[in-house]
Amino acid sequence: MTFPFTAIVGQDEMLTAIIAAAIEPRLSGVLIFGDRGTGKSTAVRALAALLPTITAVEHCAFHCDPADLPTLCPDCQTRLAAGHLPTTTTRIPVVDLPLGATEDRVVGALNLERALADGSKIFEPGLLARAHRGFLYIDEVNLLEDHIVDLLLDVAASGENVVEREGLSLRHPARFVLIGSGNPEEGELRPQLLDRFGLCVDVKTPTDIATRIEVVRRRDAYDSDPQKFAAQYAPSDAALREKIITARQNLPHITVPTEILELGAKLCLALGTDGLRGELTLLRAARSLAAYEGQTTVTAAHLRQMSAPALRHRLRRDPLDDSLATTRVDRAVEDIFSPA
Amino acid sequence: MSPFDPSWDESATPQAGSFPDSILAAALLAIDPTLTGLWLRAWSGEPRDAYLKNLTTLFPPGTPAKKIPLSITDDRLLGGLDLAATLAAGRPIHNSGILQDSHNHILHIAMAERLSPQHAGKILAQLDHGAPLTLIALDEGILDEAPPKNLTERLAFTIEALPEAGAPWPDAEQIRIAQENLAAIHAPEHAIHHLCTLALAFGVHSARAELFALRAARASAAFSGRDTIETPDIELAAKLVLLPRATRLPAPETEPESAESPPEPDPGEDQMQPDQKLEDSVTDAQTTPLPPELLAALAAAAAPTRKTRGGGTPGKSTAPTRGRPAGARPGPLTPTARLAILETLRAAAPWQPLRQRAENQKIAIRKDDFRIKKFKENPRAIAIFAVDASGSSALNRLAEAKGAIQHLLADCYIRRDQVSLIAFRGQTAEMLLPPTHALARAKKTLSGLPGGGPTPLATGIDAARTLADAERRAGKLPLLVILTDGGANIARDGTQSRPAAAADSLTAARACRAQNFAALVVDTSPRPQKFVQNLAAVMGAKYLPLPYADPKLLSRAVQAEGARHAGHH
Numbered sequence: 066m067t068f069p070f071t072a073i074v075g076q077d078e079m080l081t082a083i084i085a086a087a088i089e090p091r092l093s094g095v096l097i098f099g100d101r102g103t104g105k106s107t108a109v110r111a112l113a114a115l116l117p118t119i120t121a122v123e124h125c126a127f128h129c130d131p132a133d134l135p136t137l138c139p140d141c142q143t144r145l146a147a148g149h150l151p152t153t154t155t156r157i158p159v160v161d162l163p164l165g166a167t168e169d170r171v172v173g174a175l176n177l178e179r180a181l182a183d184g185s186k187i188f189e190p191g192l193l194a195r196a197h198r199g200f201l202y203i204d205e206v207n208l209l210e211d212h213i214v215d216l217l218l219d220v221a222a223s224g225e226n227v228v229e230r231e232g233l234s235l236r237h238p239a240r241f242v243l244i245g246s247g248n249p250e251e252g253e254l255r256p257q258l259l260d261r262f263g264l265c266v267d268v269k270t271p272t273d274i275a276t277r278i279e280v281v282r283r284r285d286a287y288d289s290d291p292q293k294f295a296a297q298y299a300p301s302d303a304a305l306r307e308k309i310i311t312a313r314q315n316l317p318h319i320t321v322p323t324e325i326l327e328l329g330a331k332l333c334l335a336l337g338t339d340g341l342r343g344e345l346t347l348l349r350a351a352r353s354l355a356a357y358e359g360q361t362t363v364t365a366a367h368l369r370q371m372s373a374p375a376l377r378h379r380l381r382r383d384p385l386d387d388s389l390a391t392t393r394v395d396r397a398v399e400d401i402f403s404p405a
Numbered sequence: 406m407s408p409f410d411p412s413w414d415e416s417a418t419p420q421a422g423s424f425p426d427s428i429l430a431a432a433l434l435a436i437d438p439t440l441t442g443l444w445l446r447a448w449s450g451e452p453r454d455a456y457l458k459n460l461t462t463l464f465p466p467g468t469p470a471k472k473i474p475l476s477i478t479d480d481r482l483l484g485g486l487d488l489a490a491t492l493a494a495g496r497p498i499h500n501s502g503i504l505q506d507s508h509n510h511i512l513h514i515a516m517a518e519r520l521s522p523q524h525a526g527k528i529l530a531q532l533d534h535g536a537p538l539t540l541i542a543l544d545e546g547i548l549d550e551a552p553p554k555n556l557t558e559r560l561a562f563t564i565e566a567l568p569e570a571g572a573p574w575p576d577a578e579q580i581r582i583a584q585e586n587l588a589a590i591h592a593p594e595h596a597i598h599h600l601c602t603l604a605l606a607f608g609v610h611s612a613r614a615e616l617f618a619l620r621a622a623r624a625s626a627a628f629s630g631r632d633t634i635e636t637p638d639i640e641l642a643a644k645l646v647l648l649p650r651a652t653r654l655p656a657p658e659t660e661p662e663s664a665e666s667p668p669e670p671d672p673g674e675d676q677m678q679p680d681q682k683l684e685d686s687v688t689d690a691q692t693t694p695l696p697p698e699l700l701a702a703l704a705a706a707a708a709p710t711r712k713t714r715g716g717g718t719p720g721k722s723t724a725p726t727r728g729r730p731a732g733a734r735p736g737p738l739t740p741t742a743r744l745a746i747l748e749t750l751r752a753a754a755p756w757q758p759l760r761q762r763a764e765n766q767k768i769a770i771r772k773d774d775f776r777i778k779k780f781k782e783n784p785r786a787i788a789i790f791a792v793d794a795s796g797s798s799a800l801n802r803l804a805e806a807k808g809a810i811q812h813l814l815a816d817c818y819i820r821r822d823q824v825s826l827i828a829f830r831g832q833t834a835e836m837l838l839p840p841t842h843a844l845a846r847a848k849k850t851l852s853g854l855p856g857g858g859p860t861p862l863a864t865g866i867d868a869a870r871t872l873a874d875a876e877r878r879a880g881k882l883p884l885l886v887i888l889t890d891g892g893a894n895i896a897r898d899g900t901q902s903r904p905a906a907a908a909d910s911l912t913a914a915r916a917c918r919a920q921n922f923a924a925l926v927v928d929t930s931p932r933p934q935k936f937v938q939n940l941a942a943v944m945g946a947k948y949l950p951l952p953y954a955d956p957k958l959l960s961r962a963v964q965a966e967g968a969r970h971a972g973h974h
Contacts, residue, residue: 100610100611101554101555101558101610101611101613102558102610102611102612102613102614103610103611103612104612106533161530161533163526163527163529163530164522164523164525164526164527164555165521165523165524165525165526165527167479175746175747177486177488177491177746178486180746180747180750204526205522205526205555207842208522208523208526208555210523231745231746231747232747248554249843250841250843250846251554251841251842251843253842253843270610270611270612272605274598274601274602274605277601277604277605277612277615278597278598278601280612280615281597281600281601281612281615281616281619282597284612284616285592285597285616285619285620288439288616288620289588
């Protein structure tokens with residue numbers, strides 16, 4: 066029984082970013098930066114309950130998508146060639162990648178038990194396999210060890226996990242949305258990894274007493290009786306879930322007018338973001354937001370709202386200058402959206 | 406009802422006030438296990454053992470208390486295949502890890518100050534999955550070491566002082582009664598308001614801390630036999646939960662004499678700023694161009710090539726058991742070794758026809774067949790800056806020194822090194838910034854560094870060496886960067902004497918050399934000082950006079966130095 070998503074107090078930017086990523090997986094993830102104890106993990110865990118179900122191949126370790134034949138894992142391809150694939154519905158997975166997880170656990174490894182029992186070479190799928198078509202959550206992402214970061218970068222870029230170890234040689238699809246959280250005070254994130262996250266939000270501890278009291282009160286109520294508390298929020302969680310499912314369905318039909326494209330390009334140019342990824346992400350995020358709001362066209366307001374989360378981590382910066390990137394984005398947004 | 410009500414009956418219930426804080430924390434933890442644990446900062450020994458033993462008696466009879474040693478391996482922690490037994494028997498033999506079925510156990514995390522955040526993460530993952538656990542982090546760190554923050558954040562209480570021998574403990578029955586009443590304790594609106602206001606005033610940023618405080622207050626009310634949270638409960642909760650997490654002290658409201666209280670440290674700063682004297686001057690960092698790659702050259706110089714032969718070199722590190730896989734080698738299956746199954750089977754294969762096998766054993770494997778995975782791990786470098794912030798230095802060129810450090814910090818960022826900052830002035834050396842990757846913080850700390858006072862150079866070098874030693878033990882590659890104008894005038898024992906101070910500084914420098922630390926001594930005096938030059942030589946460090954106005958000169962000097970070092974390899 067997780068803490069209900071709709072019971073989270075405040076933190077609007079974080080919640081919007083998570084919802085946007087849930088609607089549009091191609092946003093490839095959300096990075097949540099902030100102090101400890103600001104509800105980052107709570108929000109990510111609550112997300113799992115909001116996600117729609119997916120159709121997957123039955124008994125497939127990677128829950129392959131039967132509708133997407135080119136991405137089928139080798140096992141499913143063999144089964145497909147032999148006949149037809151039995152399908153099942155399952156929840157979109159949200160998988161935790163704990164700090165200190167070994168490479169074996171992340172990538173997958175030789176199944177020791179089988180290897181020792183009868184000498185057979187069986188692949189034991191790892192966390193990347195479990196996260197396929199879902200979300201991979203890394204708390205304290207900035208403390209993750211380098212060799213794990215390296216392999217994540219590779220897999221996140223290619224959407225495929227290539228295993229070449231212990232005499233195993235196989236590849237399987239691993240397309241997932243990365244969700245990371247961390248406290249930047251305790252360590253920086255490598256720019257390459259930063260770039261893999263579509264959206265980046267800063268979470269602040271609320272400083273007004275009323276909000277803080279409400280946070281404590283709700284959490285306390287939840288801890289005293291999780292069932293009762295969850296039941297209270299079940300209708301609003303269900304409504305949000307419906308809204309996300311509808312938005313996912315409508316997403317391909319959302320149009321982006323030319324002037325919005327131009328605005329986005331102008332903004333990225335003004336901020337000097339590297340490459341096209343920023344622009345693309347900004348548009349996807351704005352489109353996702355429009356879908357969420359039940360609209361058919363992206364407006365300047367959507368673009369504006371998503372510009373900070375889509376761009377603040379893409380600015381070239383001096384590592385020693387921690388003047389907030391948010392401020393710079395806000396200033397550029399102000400310049401471009403409200404011309405004198 | 407409050408103690409001020411006439412109906413208050415003191416004899417009816419245990420008085421929270423009659424127990425010391427450390428015992429109260431243990432009691433509250435036993436009453437409400439969702440408080441998760443405590444961070445116990447105390448040396449090991451009789452008093453600590455007694456405390457832990459008494460703490461266990463507050464929990465339900467038969468509650469197991471297990472110790473998690475620092476060296477625990479993943480399979481002992483999380484469970485898994487017992488490889489040695491499996492291979493001997495020829496069939497899978499599992500062992501259960503400490504964290505498996507650890508429901509309602511008390512876990513003592515030994516030497517928590519040496520625990521890595523990654524290791525702590527594995528234990529915390531258990532909590533995330535809702536396993537009720539009580540964690541006691543045993544921290545013997547002295548000033549420079551502390552358990553990882555992801556762990557301490559999850560522990561409600563911090564205990565700095567153990568109870569005196571013979572202090573009374575509540576009995577288990579009191580705890581049990583309190584536990585029964587816990588759910589019914591009323592938390593009035595104003596109590597929550599009060600706790601949140603306090604948290605805000607103390608600069609506590611975590612909602613988890615506020616929640617811990619509320620639960621502690623509730624447990625305290627239950628312990629004292631109240632049915633509502635009242636002021637004493639709030640005070641206790643604030644003292645045990647919020648105060649240890651405070652990043653600032655609330656502004657004094659009425660009493661003017663409390664102006665003596667320490668000045669507000671920066672948020673996020675654990676230690677107090679040095680007392681700022683009137684003559685102290687904060688100088689801004691000045692851009693002093695330093696050649697790039699300076700630290701890289703230094704790191705190269707520190708690489709294992711300089712290692713002395715023979716056992717017990719301080720820098721000696723054991724074979725890494727994590728990192729990138731780098732093949733396999735024959736070897737014993739020690740608890741930390743990871744077996745390379747395939748290579749092992751391959752090694753055993755040719756011998757199978759000759760070996761006798763037990764009845765249901767398919768493969769016979771002998772010790773000689775074991776192949777152990779090799780890993781390659783690049784040691785992380787940490788640059789330890791020891792800055793002379795004395796009056797003479799401030800007058801001379803503290804600003805330029807700051808600029809130089811900033812330059813080196815940018816270098817660190819590129820190489821993803823950690824940095825740490827020690828300042829020495831007056832009587833002491835002070836760690837301004839514990840090892841961190843957050844260079845923006847380093848820069849902030851640096852620009853706020855005041856100058857003034859005499860120069861305890863020896864103490865500064867000692868502090869840097871102690872830290873370097875600790876970091877090396879943690880498997881990192883320390884680089885010392887000492888910035889001084891060489892005007893040492895405070896000896897190690899704190900007396901003011903130039904000759905003694907100079908001699909002590911040289912002794913301290915010699916100690917660095919004995920431990921083979923890579924070091925750089927930057928001379929910040931107006932013109933190069935013989936003494937600083939000498940100091941660098943004794944330390945086995947590179948000597949670098951910070952040029953007054955000609956950065957090119959410095960550039961050339963360092964390039965020459967770099968080339969000289971490169972020639973060594």
